[in-house]
Amino acid sequence: MDVDSNASVNPVYGDKIDGNSIRLLKFSQSQDGRLTGRLKKFALAHAPHFYSASYTWGAKAYSGTVIELKTGQLPVLQGLLPFLRMVSRHEDFHDEDWWWIDSLSINLADGQEREQQVQIMADIYKKARRAMVWLGEEVEDGSDCTGAIDFLHYLQNLQPLFSGKNAEYVRNNLRSSGMSVQWASVSNLLSRPWWTRVWTLQEMILPREVKFFCGNTSISRGKFKAAMYSIFLCSVGDRDMEVELIPRQAFDTAFNRRRVHQWHVHPKARGIALVAVLAYLGNHSATDSRDRVYSVLGIITARDRKLIGKPEYTTTVQHQYSKLVRSFYDEYQNLDILCFSHLFSRYSGPSDPGYENAVPSWAPDWRVYTEFASPVPLMASQSASEQHIGNFRPLHGQKWDAMYDAPGQRLRDKADVRFHDNLKELWCNGVILDKIESVGALGGCDPRCRSFVCARDEPLHGLVQGDISMHKRTLESADLVSILTKIARSLVLGRQDKYLRFVAPQYYTSDFLVLCNACLESEILPEDPGETAISTFATWFRGNRHLRLGTHTLEELVENIISSSNPPLFDSLPVPSIHPGSRSDRLPMYPPNTSADANSDYADNFLSRFLDTIRKKSRRLMVTNGGLVGMAPCRARPGDAVVALFACSIPLVLRKAGARDGWQVVGEAYVDGYMNGEAGQLIKRGTSNIHRFRLV
Structure with missing residues (x-):
């Protein structure tokens, strides 16, 4: 339900309704095209059978046509008029049918009535005998x-x-x-x-029956x-x-x-989590941005409805989005919702909305348009987070056995989260894992990033290397393989599948080495799983071949492993799942590794996971001052801090802001070796201290 209220009080709404009642409409069309009808109040629990209508308000302009009632006139929106005329002449409908149509049944000039009706909107659609979706004329x-x-x-x-x-x-x-x-x-x-x-999602999901109309033709849900x-x-x-x-x-x-x-x-489904559906609605539009939250009240879990509370349209969008984070923490004792500022941020869109219109960096700004709606848009959307974050993986994929938990339970108990009364600042304890030294290139890989910040890069999404301060000791053979493994794991975010259910298999490292070697030999890469993945990997490798990892570049790292003998380092790695290519004279030929079948579907392989990380999630390979390897948001830059907040399952990239030791959230990060409670060892050994972060 979008909103476009009339300034004057319409007498047809003289019979007031509340949170337990609705108005239903009967209407008909005369031979000369005039619409007449009857509007009547009913208790929702005892309402007669009625249809509901789902349609697009369009430009919210009135058509000039009205429905004549005994008590006055109901103006009809331009987007609704063709539907009313279709219904009036369609053989499936009759003049005695009752209808609930939001722009006609609700007095939108009455703010209290509007809020009450929004609160029971789910019950209205569940009560309707059928929802009629109007997609327009043919x-x-x-x-x-x-x-x-x-x-x-x-x-x-x-x-x-x-x-x-x-x-x-x-x-x-x-x-x-x-x-x-x-x-x-x-x-x-x-x-x-x-x-x-946004409103049409629950209008399609909730009713017992739904029928889609385009002109006079229709199809059931x-x-x-x-x-x-x-x-x-x-x-x-x-x-x-x-x-x-x-x-x-x-x-x-x-x-x-x-x-x-x-x-x-589905009877075995656990319900739909609020944050998952808000992320899904990133490519949807709403006249009032507060409706991004209220429009899904009917399809989310009871816990999430509780944390939202009653709909109200008196406070600002910015305040409501910040309040949502506080309510989320109060309900779940968890700040994973912060990760969604990675996608929904002042800085993630193609233009800057400005400081005055911005929410704090730690609060996802659900107004930001995202071009694609991914079932698992972030690491925080991991399948293990289904109780508080959720995702939209297939129902047959509910099994999982891997979980990101960067702080671990012991540090979670020390988070000490506090919110300022004005909801513009948030405090949480955490530990700085390191600071970013270099971020890899994404240029030519067609990432989904549309940030105006990245658009200013020259070249776009190019390799950015800071002052090389990483240890300079000569790397031993074991170090070379270890770093290669860290890179390979990072490029798939440590997971075998795109729903982040299972730990990445060890042979992904071998697959990565095979692909890098083929790039160095200028070979035609292995055919699986397609030209897009192959060409994207080759482009990525060319852009990152000079990324420094200690004393070696990525290219030198691969060359040294491939050319080593006594014993060959490649032989110490698992058998790859892809062939190195028929013309390679530097890698042995093995039958493909087929052990991937146990927990994965046909699309799970290193290249498909690489594409998901690089293209769909727009992540850049990162190296920190101390030699940590991982994946960073595309907006990350050298000097940014990689932090494990004790109330957040995923490490975050934070950036210093202002003179009062404030920090801005840039986005979530994968840090190889620090995704499962290892941060606690840094504190225990005394190599890192607990830091009090003030997020702004």
């Missing part, structure tokens, strides 16, 4: 969706064929040029604004979900999204809603 505003619904009906029947002997024939037929018109129509349908409005899965099966083939039949952004938005609905209705 042809409007340069968007031609002719035949889209009919094609979706066709697709929803094909799912069994993708697992049969004719699967390849079905794929090839659907991918043929003769189907281009149908795919264009569906693409236009999934690009309609309805899919990216169940059949739509089946059609989306058929599109997925047709697109993937043997690789992740091998063929883009629909623009990826449009596909992901609709497909992710299918996943959210699965999580909502």
